[in-house]
Amino acid sequence: MSGPLPFLLSIDALSVALPAGADRPLALDGVSLALAPGEILCVVGESGSGKSMTAGAVLGLLPDGVRRSAGRILFEGRELTALSEADLRRIRGARIGMIFQEPMTALNPLRTIGDQIGEVFRTHTRLPKAEIARKVRSLLEDVQIPQPHAAAGAYPHELSGGQRQRAMIAMALALEPSLLIADEPTTALDVTTQAQILRLIRELQQRKGTAVLFITHDFGVVAEIADRIAVMRQGEVVETGPAAEILARPQHPYTQALLAAVPTLEPPTPRVQTRDTLLAIDGIGKTYRGGGWLGRGRRQVQALDQVSLALPRGGALGIVGESGCGKSTLARCLVGLLDPDRGSLRLDGADLLASGSGQRRQRARRIQMVFQDPFGSLNPRRRVGELVAQGPLIHGEHPLRARLRAAELFELVGLDPSALDRYPHEFSGGQRQRIGLARALALSPDVLVADEPVSALDVSVQAQVLALLDDLRARTGLSLILITHDLRVAAQVCDRVAVMKDGRVVEEADTATLFGAPRHPCTQALLAAVPGRRAVGRASAAVGECSVR
Structure with missing residues (x-):
């Protein structure tokens, strides 16, 4: 042959x-x-x-x-x-080149990007140092990293997530x-x-x-x-x-089930809700100040700039935008992990930014957070039952009642209470996210802030978690702020969506209006970038029709 x-x-x-x-x-x-x-x-x-x-x-x-x-x-x-x-x-x-899932862990934090790409040439070729440096810059240009000379001398933490991934592609294609x-x-x-x-x-x-x-x-x-x-x-x-x-x-x-589980941009029928505002965010601002060596080269980053939003009682507000737009900074300000520089935050009319430990404890009880990485947010040395009961214990609950509450919450989020004595590593990613939900619900909060809660999950598990969030809202009257970069996820559970860019809210509307007739160029660009939205939407619809027949 x-x-x-x-x-x-x-x-x-x-x-x-x-x-x-x-x-x-x-x-x-x-x-x-x-x-x-x-x-x-x-x-x-x-x-x-x-x-x-x-x-x-x-x-x-x-x-x-x-x-x-x-x-x-x-x-x-x-x-x-x-x-x-x-x-x-x-x-x-x-x-054979390889691009890994998480460039921050695949790249050596102690070596520059250019040095790590150059290592491929040093290992496999006998090129002189100057030629290797030229090829490194050419590769960074090929993968469209801005200012390739500066990027070659940067360390991984000094690049954005997208730039680190481009650097990994450059290394793989060297x-x-x-x-x-x-x-x-x-x-x-x-x-x-x-x-x-x-x-x-x-x-x-x-x-x-x-x-x-x-x-x-x-x-x-x-x-x-x-x-x-x-x-x-x-x-x-x-x-x-x-x-x-x-x-x-x-x-x-199985293929049909995977396609059916892919979220679409079609919002569900809006849930009837009160006009009563539960959480009022008014003019919140946050500036990060970075210090240089001996005070030289100090710079300021305006992470939040006059952000004003309202969350109705029982409502679900989605906050979407690209990395660096201020979504997660806003979430941390809401739950008290960061203090805003200005603005007000009122829950049922009470100022949550007022000084005093009592007010902070009140905010901790009434606004809880679900983190993006449940494994990173759960203490690996403690049993999950202890982690779920921790909040009530801190707020003075009797240990036995806190344990019973943990068992009730496990049932609420679809987990077997017999698993309370297991450790986080003994659960799957979707199960760990359910544990994170149970922990956040332990104090019966009025507001749940979910920061990218499904971004790393399989589509079928993602669909289960989103359905669980919607079910919890219906059963408990919970109000939800969902922070996500995936507009398909926001479409599944949110009544209203706010789009952020450069620390500002550039557009806000009910979900159907925002997705059907976006006005701001940033919203239009986000919707246009949703991968495979037309092809997968048609496939999901076809699968649905088959299952109905």
């Missing part, structure tokens, strides 16, 4: 065994995938489906205690599973590999940055002819970038085919 190889990467009946005591014997069970040169194959599935394990097997980077038990991996005609570690190191970075593996590269990014990264990957793929193995749980991203799709569930490939075909006519029930 002569001529070019039909596939750049071929995975044939690959099985990967988990260590004894795992929830199942195989992480991958007979996985077969093929990727042609210059093609983008999206591997989709929920947490634990085996997506990242497949990428690790290709790179020869399986976790400790995990081993390949069967199957072959062919890359450019070579059997990767038969290569030595030294041979694999020569392929990684040179022929030696023009024939295969690029992208593992959830846009999960934590706002919609406009996400759209830019997806466009960048597609442009680079088309210009350089690089094949891309793109791992994601977001069908919106899939609709935006995929040539073909492979759907994985519990270590198996359950469906594969051209992107347009699977999005329009998914065959497997």
Whole structure:
């Protein structure tokens, strides 16, 4: 047989065994995938489906205690599973590039961006120092980082999330590999940055002819970038085919369920609510002041500038915007983690910014927060029952009553009270977010501030958490402020939406009006950047029609 190889990467009946005591014997069970040169194959599935394990097997980077038990991996005609570690190191970075999900943890915080990109050339080539520096600047220009010379000398914490991800892409493409593996590269990014990264990957793929193995749980991203799709569930490939075909006519029930769970921009029927304002935010401002060495180079950042909003009793207000717009700063001001420089914050007419410990305790009881990362916000050394009961105990509740309250809250958020004595690491991401909800509800607050509560969750778990929030509002009369970069999430639960940019509210309206006829250019840009909104919306509607029939 002569001529070019039909596939750049071929995975044939690959099985990967988990260590004894795992929830199942195989992480991958007979996985077969093929990727042609210059093609983008999206591997989709929920947490634990085996997506990242497949990428690790290709790179020869399986976790400790995990081993390949069967199957072959062919890359450019070579059997990767038969290569030595030294041979694999020569392929990684040179022929196969990798973009990791979280660049802040993948990048060395003690080394500059330019130094880390340059390391790829120092490892795989004999180029002189000046030539490496030139190539680093050229790569940063290719990935459209502004002021590439300054970015090369910056440390990871000095770049935004989108810029760090671009730096990771530059590093992965440094030696023009024939295969690029992208593992959830846009999960934590706002919609406009996400759209830019997806466009960048597609442009680079088309210009350089690089094949891309793109791992994601977001069908919106899939609709935006995929040539073909492979759907994985519990270590198996359950469906594969051209992107347009699977999005329009998914065959497997699991694929249909994933598509049906994707939130759309269609807002639900508004809930009837009172006109009574529960929380009034009036002219809130917050300035961050950064200090230089011995006071030199001091700078000020206006994080919030005259923010005024009103939350009705029983209402749900969404606050959306790009990273850095001031959303999370506002959330921290509301719950007392930050003190605003000016403005007023009134709950049922009472000034929450008035001095005095009593007023602060009152705010802590009546306004609670659900954080974006439940694992980071839960103490790993304490049992979850203790964490949920902690608030009532601090406010003088009897230990037995606090424990009973924790059990009641576990049932309320859909968890088994028998799990109160387990530790946070023993739960899934969705379960940990439910624990975070239970902890926030322990003091029976009037207002729940949810800061990106579903951004890192699978679409099906995301749908469950959003439905839970809506159900809690209906059952408890809770008022909700939902902070998110995903307009689809805001559309599912919010009666009104406020759009923020550069610390200001630039537009506010009821959800249907804002999404149907946005006035401000920022709102229009955010809506236009929602990935795959038309394709996935049509697919979700088709799945819904099938299920009705």
